[in-house]
Amino acid sequence: MGSPSNPNHDESGFARLETADGLEVLVRLGTVDDEKLLVEGFEQLSDLSRYNRFFAATPHLSRSTVDHLLDVGADHVVLVALTRDDRGGSRFPAGGIRAVWLDDEPGTAELAVTVIDAYQGRGLGTLLTAALAAVVAEQGITTLSAEVLAVNEPMLGVLRSFGAVLQRHPDNANVITARLDTGVASARLPHQERTDLLTATTRAERTRSTATEPS
Numbered sequence: 001m002g003s004p005s006n007p008n009h010d011e012s013g014f015a016r017l018e019t020a021d022g023l024e025v026l027v028r029l030g031t032v033d034d035e036k037l038l039v040e041g042f043e044q045l046s047d048l049s050r051y052n053r054f055f056a057a058t059p060h061l062s063r064s065t066v067d068h069l070l071d072v073g074a075d076h077v078v079l080v081a082l083t084r085d086d087r088g089g090s091r092f093p094a095g096g097i098r099a100v101w102l103d104d105e106p107g108t109a110e111l112a113v114t115v116i117d118a119y120q121g122r123g124l125g126t127l128l129t130a131a132l133a134a135v136v137a138e139q140g141i142t143t144l145s146a147e148v149l150a151v152n153e154p155m156l157g158v159l160r161s162f163g164a165v166l167q168r169h170p171d172n173a174n175v176i177t178a179r180l181d182t183g184v185a186s187a188r189l190p191h192q193e194r195t196d197l198l199t200a201t202t203r204a205e206r207t208r209s210t211a212t213e214p215s
């Protein structure tokens with residue numbers, strides 16, 4: 001494990017969510033300042049997780065991949081999940097998820113999710129997918145699409161649990177394409193958690209817009 005992270009963000013930007021397994025995480029919008037968190041999280045991923053996420057052996061994060069993953073422009077939403085260490089206090093990155101709007105498919109965004117190995121199998125991938133669906137549904141996205149390696153049973157399990165439509169990729173037999181309904185996925189979040197999440201992300205978005213407005 002890497003060193004504890006202390007991103008020192010305003011607590012009001014976080015929503016406290018809990019997985020079906022009882023893992024409590026703090027979820028907030030990703031920002032362009034999350035490079036340290038991103039690198040710290042990447043260092044804690046196994047080779048298999050990196051392969052499943054990037055579709056290739058990925059020993060290092062290139063500068064262009066970092067810039068791409070930190071891009072949180074108007075057609076992206078990124079959520080990051082942080083947890084605490086056993087001694088309390090410092091937060092560790094636990095996972096992240098992003099949606100990128102598809103230009104040629106209005107109302108559809110492509111999702112990609114990563115849960116750090118130490119927290120896998122506890123419902124966090126499922127929780128982040130439901131959380132992302134709730135946030136993007138508010139912005140008019142009705143469908144989330146994904147491309148997943150056919151051997152990636154954990155991700156296929158997440159998608160199947162939301163009733164996603166899975167098909168072989170027409171050009172690559174090693175890849176499955178998935179489409180899931182954001183209404184169905186977001187309904188998996190308990191009402192209060194969904195409200196807390198949307199309150200936190202809307203507030204963070206408003207603060208971000210105000211900070212970037214020309215004076």
Ligand SMILES: CC(C)(COP(=O)(O)OP(=O)(O)OC[C@H]1O[C@@H](n2cnc3c(N)ncnc32)[C@H](O)[C@@H]1OP(=O)(O)O)[C@@H](O)C(=O)NCCC(=O)NCCS
Nearest residue numbers: 049052114115120121122123124125126153154155157158
């Ligand atoms: C894919 C990933 C996000 C899943 O996150 P997770 O937190 O481990 O998943 P969850 O605990 O929410 O599990 C969801 C379902 O997946 C299935 N699943 C989880 N781990 C599994 C495994 N090792 N083998 C088979 N199925 C598995 C289960 O069916 C589970 O459903 P259940 O609640 O009925 O048990 C995580 O494994 C990961 O980050 N992998 C590396 C990156 C990656 O593959 N990203 C996807 C690219 S689009």
